[in-house]
Amino acid sequence: xxxxxxxxxxxxxxxxxxxxxxxxxxxxxxxxxxxxxxxxxxxxxxxxxxxxxxxxxxxxxxxxxxxxxxxxxxxxxxxxxxxxxxxxxxxxxxxxxxxxxxxxxxxxxxxxxxxxxxxxxxxxxxxxxxxxxxxxxxxxxxxxxxxxxxxxxxxxxxxxxxxxxxxxxxxxxxxxxxxxxxxxxxxxxxxxxxxxxxxxxxxxxxxxxxxxxxxxxxxxxxxxxxxxxxxxxxxxxxxxxxxxxxxxxxxxxxxxxxxxxxxxxxxxxxxxxxxxxxxxxxxxxxxxxxxxxxxxxxxxxxxxxxxxxxxxxxxxxxxxxxxxxxxxxxxxxxxxxxxxxxxxxxxxxxxxxxxxxxxxxxxxxxxxxxxxxxxxxxxxxxxxxxxxxxxxxxxxxxxxxxxxxxxxxxxxxxxxxxxxxxxxxxxxxxxxxxxxxxxxxxxxxxxxxxxxxxxxxxxxxxxxxxxxxxxxxxxxxxxxxxxxxxxxxxxxxxxxxxxxxxxx
Amino acid sequence: xxxxxxxxxxxxxxxxxxxxxxxxxxxxxxxxxxxxxxxxxxxxxxxxxxxxxxxxxxxxxx
Numbered sequence: 001x002x003x004x005x006x007x008x009x010x011x012x013x014x015x016x017x018x019x020x021x022x023x024x025x026x027x028x029x030x031x032x033x034x035x036x037x038x039x040x041x042x043x044x045x046x047x048x049x050x051x052x053x054x055x056x057x058x059x060x061x062x063x064x065x066x067x068x069x070x071x072x073x074x075x076x077x078x079x080x081x082x083x084x085x086x087x088x089x090x091x092x093x094x095x096x097x098x099x100x101x102x103x104x105x106x107x108x109x110x111x112x113x114x115x116x117x118x119x120x121x122x123x124x125x126x127x128x129x130x131x132x133x134x135x136x137x138x139x140x141x142x143x144x145x146x147x148x149x150x151x152x153x154x155x156x157x158x159x160x161x162x163x164x165x166x167x168x169x170x171x172x173x174x175x176x177x178x179x180x181x182x183x184x185x186x187x188x189x190x191x192x193x194x195x196x197x198x199x200x201x202x203x204x205x206x207x208x209x210x211x212x213x214x215x216x217x218x219x220x221x222x223x224x225x226x227x228x229x230x231x232x233x234x235x236x237x238x239x240x241x242x243x244x245x246x247x248x249x250x251x252x253x254x255x256x257x258x259x260x261x262x263x264x265x266x267x268x269x270x271x272x273x274x275x276x277x278x279x280x281x282x283x284x285x286x287x288x289x290x291x292x293x294x295x296x297x298x299x300x301x302x303x304x305x306x307x308x309x310x311x312x313x314x315x316x317x318x319x320x321x322x323x324x325x326x327x328x329x330x331x332x333x334x335x336x337x338x339x340x341x342x343x344x345x346x347x348x349x350x351x352x353x354x355x356x357x358x359x360x361x362x363x364x365x366x367x368x369x370x371x372x373x374x375x376x377x378x379x380x381x382x383x384x385x386x387x388x389x390x391x392x393x394x395x396x397x398x399x400x401x402x403x404x405x406x407x408x409x410x411x412x413x414x415x416x417x418x419x420x421x422x423x424x425x426x427x428x429x430x431x432x433x434x435x436x437x438x439x440x441x442x443x444x445x446x447x448x449x450x451x452x453x454x455x456x457x458x459x460x461x462x463x464x465x466x467x468x469x470x471x472x473x474x475x476x477x478x479x480x481x482x483x484x485x486x487x488x489x490x491x492x493x494x495x496x497x498x499x500x501x502x503x504x
Numbered sequence: 505x506x507x508x509x510x511x512x513x514x515x516x517x518x519x520x521x522x523x524x525x526x527x528x529x530x531x532x533x534x535x536x537x538x539x540x541x542x543x544x545x546x547x548x549x550x551x552x553x554x555x556x557x558x559x560x561x562x563x564x565x566x
Contacts, residue, residue: 080528086544087521090551094514097555214536233530234540240524248522274559281552288545
């Protein structure tokens with residue numbers, strides 16, 4: 001990969017970066033409310049984003065810069081197995097369609113901002129609220145750090161050395177998020193997504209023609225894996241369960257994260273979310289084609305120092321400087337949107353479910369918004385420090401754990417929407433067993449996301465997060481059966497459906 | 505939500521994509537893409553269509 005500064009590429013990059021910075025500060029005036037000094041205005045954009053804004057916002061924070069860098073990198077390194085991101089981002093949408101409109105309705109009816117609010121409201125348990133909120137914050141922090149890794153990959157490709165460019169980019173992000181709240185990433189997401197679409201469509205249309213067509217690309221990858229002696233363009237028989245459980249587990253975890261939930265809660269209606277479940281798979285098509293850039297890396301015979309360089313190196317090798325600069329700007333801005341939404345989601349959790357719950361229960365609306373704004377700054381600075389001080393591998397390991405942790409909040413957050421049978425102590429016990437058990441497995445397996453179960457002579461390797469979720473649910477069911485107690489206080493009758501239906 | 509048979513369509517992507525032996529093969533190749541790849545990519549528009557069909561059956565709820 002080239003390392004000297006390319007003036008044309010850098011110029012194009014800086015132009016787009018300055019453009020979105022101006023948009024970020026302007027966003028405070030976009031769809032202007034009477035006041036931004038309320039947490040639902042600052043942190044949820046006033047809960048009135050329609051279908052298209054929601055599509056750009058959720059697409060912008062779910063398909064991140066790290067996806068653009070990491071999915072092709074994994075496919076480049078291991079082949080078909082890395083492609084699990086595709087089924088994952090397909091089967092997530094029937095789940096979103098079935099579950100998220102109900103969650104939105106509950107949040108809207110009761111003014112909930114976070115997953116912690118929903119759980120406290122449904123079960124009246126401060127302990128369960130705290131468990132969900134803490135899980136959300138610690139799962140999100142390494143995710144923000146990963147956005148920085150994506151951004152650092154393109155900054156390096158532009159020939160800029162040192163940490164100063166990364167620090168400047170993040171300070172810019174921190175300040176416009178502070179002043180504009182969720183409106184900033186929502187507005188910037190338009191630019192980001194259009195740029196990413198242009199870059200990826202150009203790549204998947206033009207690169208194979210330069211490399212001899214898709215058949216040649218797949219053949220080159222196949223030959224590279226055979227020469228290397230590992231990886232394949234098809235799955236090995238022992239990878240079936242791992243592939244399927246990674247896809248399913250990731251899909252169930254995806255919309256438990258604070259940033260994706262923020263995108264859901266910020267929309268203006270349950271029907272907006274249903275329409276988005278139909279429209280969001282357009283991004284998945286893009287993701288699948290992007291993942292194949294990993295194989296194009298083999299066809300182009302790139303020499304890479306890190307797998308994460310495959311996408312930047314492809315653009316640099318096969319496109320003119322100005323277009324490489326454009327593509328790199330798209331990826332870097334693609335890091336800003338999710339990082340902003342993630343820090344807002346984490347800040348909302350901290351403010352509502354820790355600060356208000358334990359420090360200052362009588363806080364005013366304006367005070368709440370102020371605490372959230374400051375927290376969003378602290379969260380981002382924390383991620384920046386982590387990436388500068390700690391080894392990058394540490395962020396990657398924590399991110400793997402983060403997915404396994406966040407999925408443990410699913411029973412508490414989702415089950416109550418459909419059945420009123422579970423009670424808080426059972427859900428809390430399930431969460432604890434899933435969280436600690438999953439962490440133990442991951443630790444014992446050397447921080448790998450897969451765990452091997454032995455049944456006599458057969459060994460099955462599956463996604464640790466899904467295994468821990470199974471334990472979580474089993475414990476919740478057993479505790480609920482064994483421990484005597486009344487139905488949760490908010491429900492008139494446990495045999496009726498959740499308050500969603502009643503509120504309609 | 506009353507029992508709605510259209511919602512069963514939402515189960516199909518899970519079967520089609522999680523039953524891996526069904527599609528872990530190289531042939532037939534289409535436009536240079538081995539079956540493994542174009543089969544999974546084909547589920548993107550199919551899933552959108554299935555969700556749209558389910559959507560039509562519930563959209564008057566709001």
